[in-house]
Amino acid sequence: MKSKESQQIILLSDSVYALSVPNRAASNLENNLKVMARYQIQQYLLSGNDCSGPVTVSIDIKKLAEAKGVNWRTLNRNISRAIDSLIRFPLSETVSYINDKGEHIEDSLLVLDRIRNNKTSHVIEVQIGRSYTEYLVNKLINNPEFQTDPHFYLTSSSQYLLPFMQWLTGRIAIERRENPDRYPYEIYASLAEIQKAVPSNTRMSTTDYRKKVITPAIAEINSNDYSQLSILNPDHKDFTRKNGNTVCGYHFRIALRERTEINNVPLFINKEGEGLLGLNRIPPWDYLAAKLRALGYGGDNEKASLKRIEALRGNAMRVWKALLYTWVQLETLYEKEDKVLDRGRCFQTIYNKGVLPQPINELARMVCFKAPFYADNTVRAAAEMPNMGPSLPEVHCVLEQIEDNNAFLRDYKEKYGHLPGRMAKANNKYVDAGNHKVL
Numbered sequence: 330m331k332s333k334e335s336q337q338i339i340l341l342s343d344s345v346y347a348l349s350v351p352n353r354a355a356s357n358l359e360n361n362l363k364v365m366a367r368y369q370i371q372q373y374l375l376s377g378n379d380c381s382g383p384v385t386v387s388i389d390i391k392k393l394a395e396a397k398g399v400n401w402r403t404l405n406r407n408i409s410r411a412i413d414s415l416i417r418f419p420l421s422e423t424v425s426y427i428n429d430k431g432e433h434i435e436d437s438l439l440v441l442d443r444i445r446n447n448k449t450s451h452v453i454e455v456q457i458g459r460s461y462t463e464y465l466v467n468k469l470i471n472n473p474e475f476q477t478d479p480h481f482y483l484t485s486s487s488q489y490l491l492p493f494m495q496w497l498t499g500r501i502a503i504e505r506r507e508n509p510d511r512y513p514y515e516i517y518a519s520l521a522e523i524q525k526a527v528p529s530n531t532r533m534s535t536t537d538y539r540k541k542v543i544t545p546a547i548a549e550i551n552s553n554d555y556s557q558l559s560i561l562n563p564d565h566k567d568f569t570r571k572n573g574n575t576v577c578g579y580h581f582r583i584a585l586r587e588r589t590e591i592n593n594v595p596l597f598i599n600k601e602g603e604g605l606l607g608l609n610r611i612p613p614w615d616y617l618a619a620k621l622r623a624l625g626y627g628g629d630n631e632k633a634s635l636k637r638i639e640a641l642r643g644n645a646m647r648v649w650k651a652l653l654y655t656w657v658q659l660e661t662l663y664e665k666e667d668k669v670l671d672r673g674r675c676f677q678t679i680y681n682k683g684v685l686p687q688p689i690n691e692l693a694r695m696v697c698f699k700a701p702f703y704a705d706n707t708v709r710a711a712a713e714m715p716n717m718g719p720s721l722p723e724v725h726c727v728l729e730q731i732e733d734n735n736a737f738l739r740d741y742k743e744k745y746g747h748l749p750g751r752m753a754k755a756n757n758k759y760v761d762a763g764n765h766k767v768l
Contacts, residue, residue: 347499377684
């Protein structure tokens with residue numbers, strides 16, 4: 330049985346990265362190092378640390394051996410060989426996506442910049458590739474689609490499980506969007522697509538590729554205690570598709586496993602229709618950036634302000650906590666002062682003090698009770714108080730909001746005897762922040 334701590338760890342992913350193309354086949358231990366490095370950079374970021382520069386994470390060989398259930402001395406010897414391989418043949422990933430300008434981009438990301446093997450402490454220090462870190466932070470960790478318990482990979486015996494599972498979950502994520510009513514999931518791919526996503530370490534015939542790459546990965550998915558999926562047609566006669574006598578592709582039928590005490594990590598992060606909050610009750614970055622801009626963070630120059638806001642992207646948890654506490658402080662300061670406050674500077678002061686110790690739900694509840702004007706649906710979801718009010722109306726147009734055209738303001742004034750704090754001191758104007766109106 331897993332410990333309470335180990336039950337909480339997850340490895341985040343998204344469909345773009347899951348469908349990435351590795352530059353070569355990696356050994357099982359190389360994949361283990363990659364999994365541990367990815368997991369630790371998640372923890373580094375979600376703890377509020379700065380990921381704007383080079384990031385170095387530590388992998389304790391003894392702890393890794395414990396997670397894998399193997400002798401640490403044997404693992405130590407094998408890892409030295411894996412590191413030699415990584416030095417001679419560095420790992421990279423190529424991700425293909427459409428950027429904000431509608432351009433088709435392919436980014437090749439070097440996974441590791443440096444590896445230091447401390448043979449005295451038996452701790453490996455890995456400096457993550459800068460471009461790889463940026464992708465993990467900006468695209469994957471802040472907007473994850475699904476998650477996996479790292480033990481699923483660390484306890485596996487197949488060196489092809491990681492790339493195969495990444496590819497499979499990426500295809501499932503796309504299938505869920507395109508065919509939401511279809512279940513079990515039906516995934517078809519050409520042989521060329523799978524061989525590109527899951528390269529073999531040697532040249533293989535089609536039959537050998539199926540026997541040595543696909544079949545062991547399927548067997549691992551169906552037998553591993555930490556697996557979240559079941560392949561319903563594991564026999565190669567059922568999943569192989571041929572054009573005459575030539576194998577042209579594979580067709581898999583996949584179902585989600587029920588959660589158990591060991592297999593307790595749900596594959597998908599958000600339920601259908603959800604999306605206000607991601608991992609650890611943190612909203613999408615677009616929401617946070619819009620709220621910072623609404624505060625006037627970064628000054629009056631829009632271009633300079635957006636640049637300063639973007640520089641905070643790698644610290645979403647720290648930004649979210651500081652933002653929640655800023656709203657509470659602004660409401661408190663309003664009661665004490667007559668002048669219009671520099672709200673952006675107030676946020677900066679709170680942010681500079683570091684990650685606040687209070688849990689996000691506690692900070693969000695403070696907003697609901699002490700600064701209700703800021704308690705939109707996202708804040709209430711973070712506070713686990715979905716029916717808490719009052720809240721701002723969710724509108725999509727940019728309007729000057731006054732009592733005459735805003736029922737919320739009328740109700741607020743009737744209930745509290747005055748307009749919300751900054752409304753009275755900012756000429757009754759809202760600032761647009763995406764789909765939410767904030768002061």
